[in-house]
Amino acid sequence: MPPRSDVLAPAASISRAQREARNGHRGTAVLLTGLPAAGKSTLAQALHAELFSRGQQSVVLDGDGLRVGLNRDLGFTDADRLENIRRASELAALLVENGQIVILAMIAPLVELREVFAQRLGDDYREVWCSAALAVCEQRDPKGHYARARRGELAGFTGVSAPYEPPAQASLVLDTGTLTVEACLDRLLTWLGESAVLPRT
Numbered sequence: 630m631p632p633r634s635d636v637l638a639p640a641a642s643i644s645r646a647q648r649e650a651r652n653g654h655r656g657t658a659v660l661l662t663g664l665p666a667a668g669k670s671t672l673a674q675a676l677h678a679e680l681f682s683r684g685q686q687s688v689v690l691d692g693d694g695l696r697v698g699l700n701r702d703l704g705f706t707d708a709d710r711l712e713n714i715r716r717a718s719e720l721a722a723l724l725v726e727n728g729q730i731v732i733l734a735m736i737a738p739l740v741e742l743r744e745v746f747a748q749r750l751g752d753d754y755r756e757v758w759c760s761a762a763l764a765v766c767e768q769r770d771p772k773g774h775y776a777r778a779r780r781g782e783l784a785g786f787t788g789v790s791a792p793y794e795p796p797a798q799a800s801l802v803l804d805t806g807t808l809t810v811e812a813c814l815d816r817l818l819t820w821l822g823e824s825a826v827l828p829r830t
Contacts, residue, residue, distance in 0.1 A: 649728045653828060654828065655825065656730065657824075657826045658721040658724075658725050658733060658755070660737060662736065662758055663736070664736070666772075667805050672817070674689060675814045676818075679818065688731055690717055690721060692717075696713070700712075705784075717746075719749065721749075738792065740794050755801075756800050757803060760802050761805045761806030775789060800824070
């Protein structure tokens with residue numbers, strides 16, 4: 630359905646700059662992308678917990694969580710994958726405008742899907758590649774999805790029967806296959822400071 634031309638978003642009574650000043654950090658969206666079982670959700674929750682402990686405002690948008698709630702009507706066709714990302718990008722944009730650090734833990738396997746985030750969020754978007762090797766992810770396989778995909782029970786499963794296109798120009802690359810969660814978190818926090826999202830400590 631095309632957008633209605635007569636619908637306008639209401640003006641906010643509190644500006645983004647006011648929220649960021651109170652929060653003490655920029656609003657931004659950080660996509661943690663990678664293969665299934667690369668450690669995206671684990672790292673996202675670790676970052677969220679650390680930011681909370683510092684009194685900073687963040688929210689995690691996890692791909693699985695979105696698919697059981699906001700996007701539960703979507704499957705895994707190309708069109709549905711695109712709509713899944715589009716909705717996530719709109720939600721992320723709304724939260725960023727409210728001064729939040731939005732941590733997106735989503736596979737977003739194709740360049741064209743990640744470009745949806747980049748186009749919608751502009752300078753507020755940052756891409757972090759959780760670059761665990763396929764063999765490592767398969768060995769972890771916490772949900773048993775790789776095993777099912779290898780048996781032909783899951784069609785279009787990223788890494789087995791559907792492609793994952795590594796980011797060519799990720800803002801940060803983390804080897805989540807060999808580094809500990811703590812080491813990845815430390816690097817992520819340092820990078821957020823270097824990127825002027827968080828205040829330098």
